[in-house]
Amino acid sequence: MRNKIQLLLQLGILISGRGSNMESILSAIKKRKIPINPAVVISDKPNAKGLAIAKKLGVQTEIIDSANYKGKRQQYDKEIISILRKYKVTPTNGLVCLAGFMRIVSPHFIKKYKNKILNIHPAILPAFPGLNAQKQAIRFGVKFSGCTVHFVDEGVDTGPIILQEIVKVSNRDTEKTLSKKILSKEHQIYPKAVELFARKKILIKGRKVKIQD
Amino acid sequence: MRNKIQLLLQLGILISGRGSNMESILSAIKKRKIPINPAVVISDKPNAKGLAIAKKLGVQTEIIDSANYKGKRQQYDKEIISILRKYKVTPTNGLVCLAGFMRIVSPHFIKKYKNKILNIHPAILPAFPGLNAQKQAIRFGVKFSGCTVHFVDEGVDTGPIILQEIVKVSNRDTEKTLSKKILSKEHQIYPKAVELFARKKILIKGRKVKIQD
Numbered sequence: 001m002r003n004k005i006q007l008l009l010q011l012g013i014l015i016s017g018r019g020s021n022m023e024s025i026l027s028a029i030k031k032r033k034i035p036i037n038p039a040v041v042i043s044d045k046p047n048a049k050g051l052a053i054a055k056k057l058g059v060q061t062e063i064i065d066s067a068n069y070k071g072k073r074q075q076y077d078k079e080i081i082s083i084l085r086k087y088k089v090t091p092t093n094g095l096v097c098l099a100g101f102m103r104i105v106s107p108h109f110i111k112k113y114k115n116k117i118l119n120i121h122p123a124i125l126p127a128f129p130g131l132n133a134q135k136q137a138i139r140f141g142v143k144f145s146g147c148t149v150h151f152v153d154e155g156v157d158t159g160p161i162i163l164q165e166i167v168k169v170s171n172r173d174t175e176k177t178l179s180k181k182i183l184s185k186e187h188q189i190y191p192k193a194v195e196l197f198a199r200k201k202i203l204i205k206g207r208k209v210k211i212q213d
Numbered sequence: 214m215r216n217k218i219q220l221l222l223q224l225g226i227l228i229s230g231r232g233s234n235m236e237s238i239l240s241a242i243k244k245r246k247i248p249i250n251p252a253v254v255i256s257d258k259p260n261a262k263g264l265a266i267a268k269k270l271g272v273q274t275e276i277i278d279s280a281n282y283k284g285k286r287q288q289y290d291k292e293i294i295s296i297l298r299k300y301k302v303t304p305t306n307g308l309v310c311l312a313g314f315m316r317i318v319s320p321h322f323i324k325k326y327k328n329k330i331l332n333i334h335p336a337i338l339p340a341f342p343g344l345n346a347q348k349q350a351i352r353f354g355v356k357f358s359g360c361t362v363h364f365v366d367e368g369v370d371t372g373p374i375i376l377q378e379i380v381k382v383s384n385r386d387t388e389k390t391l392s393k394k395i396l397s398k399e400h401q402i403y404p405k406a407v408e409l410f411a412r413k414k415i416l417i418k419g420r421k422v423k424i425q426d
Contacts, residue, residue, distance in 0.1 A: 126353060127340040140339060141421035143377040146357070164356040166379055171423045208354035210384045 009198055010039040012089035014080070014101040019043075019050025020183065021099040021120055021190050026057045028191030036095065036198040039087035042080060044103055060087065066103065077109040091116055095197055097190070098152065107154050115160075115204055117152040118197070120190050122182045124148060124164055129157035134179045137169065145169055145178060147186045149193040151204070160209045162202060163189040222411055223252040225302035227293070227314040232256075232263025233396065234312040234333055234403050239270045241404030249308065249411040252300040255293060257316055273300065279316065290322040304329055308410055310403070311365065320367050328373075328417055330365040331410070333403045335395045337361060337377055342370035347392045350382065358382055358391060360399045362406040364417070373422045375415060376402040 011029075013022045019041070026038055041054035044066040051061045062083050069076040089096065091113050098105070098119040110117065123133035125148040128140070137145040146166040153159035165185040169178060196202050196211060203210040224242075226235045232254070239251055254267035257279040264274045275296050282289035302309060304326050311318070311332040323330065336346035338361040341353070350358040359379040366372035378398040382391060409415050409424060416423040 124337060124340065124355070124357060126355075127337065139420075141374050142337070142339075143374060144337060144359070144379055161354050161356060166357055207352075 007093050009036040010087060010089045010094045011036045011097065011194070012039055012084045012087060012094060013041045013054075013097045013099050015041060015043050015048055015050040015099050016045050016102040017048055017050060017100050019048065019053065019099050021186055022050050022097070023053055023057070024187035025097060025099070025191045025194050026054070026059060028195065030057075032191075032195060034191075034195045034198050036194065039089050039094075040083065042083055044076075044101065050099075073104070073106045074108050076103070077106040081109060081112060095194065097194065099190075104156075105152060110152055110154055115151050118149060118162070118190075118193060119152050119157070119159070120186050121148045121150065121157045122179065122186065124166065125150065125157055125161060132175075134182060135175045138173065138175050138178060143169055145182060147182050147189060149189050151209075160204055160207045162193045162196065162209050162211070165189050220306050222249040223300060223302045223307045224249045224310065224407070225252055225297045225300060225307060226254045226267075226310045226312050228254060228256050228261055228263040228267075228312050229258050229315040230261055230263060230313050232261065232266065232312050234399055235263050235310070236266055236270070237400035238310060238312070238404045238407050239267070239272060241408065243270075245404075245408060247404075247408045247411050249407065252302050252307075253296065255296055257289075257314065263312075286317070286319045287321050289316070290319040294322060294325060308407065310407065312403070317369075318365060323365055323367055328364050331362060331375070331403075331406060332365050332370070332372070333399050334361045334363065334370045335392065335399065337379065338363065338370055338374060345388075347395060348388045351386065351388050351391060356382055358395060360395050360402060362402050364422075373417055373420045375406045375409065375422050375424070378402050 015022050029038055038059045040060045042062045043051050046063050046065055054061050064079050096113055096117045124146040128136040144166055148164045149162045151159040167181045167185055201212045228235050242251055251272045253273045255275045256264050259276050259278055267274050277292050309326055309330045337359040341349040357379055359377055361377045362375045364372040380394045414425045
């Protein structure tokens with residue numbers, strides 16, 4: 001008889017900038033003792049401010065510079081996968097969080113890490129997918145917007161939804177003030193989604209996600 | 214010198230069925246003394262249950278049977294306009310509310326009554342436009358949905374948004390339970406939008422609606 005060893009889940013976070021969602025996730029893991037190990041933060045920009053923050057929080061960092069992979073999306077993503085594997089963030093025992101990562105991930109990467117890649121989007125999907133969601137919301141004149149944590153699939157912001165949160169849009173809101181309001185909700189639901197994933201409370205059925213109590 | 218006489222705003226409501234939103238609007242007008250006269254309820258179905266309810270509430274009713282106008286959308290809408298005029302629901306002194314009216318209104322009608330036709334949609338637009346919005350929401354797996362009162366323009370549920378309201382979607386919700394939750398919010402915001410319109414609190418700028426305090 002062999003003992004089944006339950007390995008601690010390994011987390012990889014991909015960033016391009018300051019990575020405020022990365023920071024909220026890393027803090028929550030520590031504070032709430034979420035059973036997941038922040039294994040590595042990978043940036044596609046050498047000067048991403050989030051790199052210093054990750055280091056300060058004791059997390060290993062890697063840079064895979066986008067500039068060296070122009071027009072080579074699949075090759076880039078193979079490099080990401082190889083770095084993730086180096087840190088044991090595998091499809092069977094890993095979770096990948098996109099946190100302001102400004103590249104489109106390839107179908108190859110998505111297939112390999114099916115339902116293991118999370119993203120956050122600053123709108124109540126399916127409203128306002130794609131870039132500049134807050135600006136889209138202001139221009140459309142909605143009275144509510146919000147944010148969505150979802151699994152990444154091959155579409156643009158179309159994957160199964162884990163959590164959403166709402167903010168009110170007032171007459172006076174601009175793209176900037178709305179972005180700020182939404183960001184504070186992002187910092188609540190993204191760590192919460194990581195926690196639900198780590199505690200195995202997420203059930204996926206087709207494109208629907210059920211959160212177990 | 215001539216006296217300027219301020220005429221009371223005249224309301225026309227178009228229905229196809231039981232018209233529960235019609236009823237909520239008519240009750241609110243009475244209860245909250247909204248300065249608008251419910252002039253006429255028009256149904257495109259001779260057997261619409263809302264007709265009896267309107268009569269009971271002392272509102273005149275008219276039937277323009279869809280069955281007699283197959284493939285003649287503009288002719289149908291000209292007939293509607295002529296009935297509206299008969300009841301003084303004019304583009305300058307009228308408001309038209311679609312309340313479960315199952316016909317697409319023609320560009321001719323929309324142009325004539327620009328920013329004078331309201332509709333309610335059972336989703337937080339721009340999410341889930343078109344038919345069966347609640348079913349679309351359940352299938353997509355959103356965690357929030359709601360309803361939207363908007364001005365009718367030439368697109369499908371694309372006009373300037375006046376009010377929106379939110380409902381939470383739970384794991385257990387079905388199309389039926391979600392529809393019920395949304396409907397109760399519809400009955401709140403549709404009368405409120407009519408009241409804002411009647412009290413001249415609505416400012417339209419491009420596709421954006423500002424509610425004045």
